[in-house]
Amino acid sequence: MSKLDRLDIKQLRVFQALIREKNASKAANQLGLTQQAVSEHLKKLRDVFDDRLFLRKTNGFLPTPFAEKLSHNVDKLLNDFKALLSPSTFDPKTIDGTFVIAATDYAQQVVLPQLVATLRQESPHLKLIVRDFEIDKLHDLMESGKVNLAIAFPDYIPDSYPILKLFEERHICVASPNSSIANTNPTLANIARYPSIIASPSRPNFKGSIDDWFKKFGLKRNIVVSAPCFSIVPMYLETTDSIAFLPSRAIKGLDLVEIGLEQSPDKFDVIAAWHPRYNDDALQQWVISLLEVE
Known part of the structure; x- marks a missing residue:
């Protein structure tokens, strides 16, 4: 010994x-x-x-x-x-290091601009990495500490992770003002038949998040384009006579028109999540406290 x-x-x-x-x-x-x-x-x-x-x-x-x-x-x-x-005193002004956020394309547009601005102001020595949300790798990345915080939708997050609901969101049907469907009152069956563009950021395919909702009415959408992110879809709508179902907050200020529907898709939550091992981490809890909850 x-x-x-x-x-x-x-x-x-x-x-x-x-x-x-x-x-x-x-x-x-x-x-x-x-x-x-x-x-x-x-x-x-x-x-x-x-x-x-x-x-x-x-x-x-x-x-x-x-x-x-x-x-x-x-x-x-x-x-x-x-x-x-002894419990250490946490001071955002002096904290340094790197904090990694994995966020969906939607969250990068809607949630992160304000969070990044606040972090830069309150903790000027903290470096931020924002990376695309990889649903298949998320658990390994968060368990290993390579990702500190995830901002996404509940279906993308392991059940064992602590979560914070940020707000409720809804899909709306939109099109270019110049499309043939603009300023019309189509039925839901018409909407299903109309050429549709979807955003499929987690896996490239022709299945969108509201296909199950259409199935309730015995309808199947006519999906003609699958894009890797929400942000590119409005550009495709400008150049094609088509429609898309996009989160309402992701299209604010864009030159798109909302197509009225007989029924509306179910609302969904936007959440922040983290690995349980960081529950008591001072930096982690401080960043979470800065997220705007509605």
Whole structure:
């Protein structure tokens, strides 16, 4: 067994008390130990350091030159241990390092601009990485600490992760003002037959998030284009006579018209999620607290 394995914090505290009090009885009272226990710890310390450490005299102990020199290192070590166990004060202004956010294309447009602006203002030394949301790799990335926070939709997040609901969103049917369907009142069956563009950011296919909703009415959409992100769809709508179902907040300010529907698709939540291992992390909790919740 190495000398380090034979040494523990309690022995160092006994050493520190003996240096201060130079009396076994007083050191024992200070530490809440018996005098015999102090003697046992001192015996172990002498063995570890191969030095007598303290010499007996009529009214107490006299530290050896080695013990006096050792006391400075012991004081520093015990103070470091206290600092390790003391709650640290979190100050966003001084925090540095890197924080990684995985976000869907939608969240990058709608949620992150304000969050990034706040982080830059409140924590100027913190570096941010925003990466695309990879649904198949999310768990591994978050478990390994390569992603700190995910902003997406509930279906994309493992059930075991803590989540924070940011707001409720809805899909609306939109088209270019110049399309043949603009300013008309089509039935839901007409909408299903009309050429449609979808955004499929998680997996490239022709299945959109509201296909199940159309199935409730016995309808199947005529999907002609599958795009990798929401942001490109409005550009495709400008150049094609087609429609798309897009989240309402993602199209604000764009030159698109909403097509009125007899029925509306179900609303859905936009959430933030993180790995449970970061529940008590001060930086993590601070960033989460900055997210706007409606």
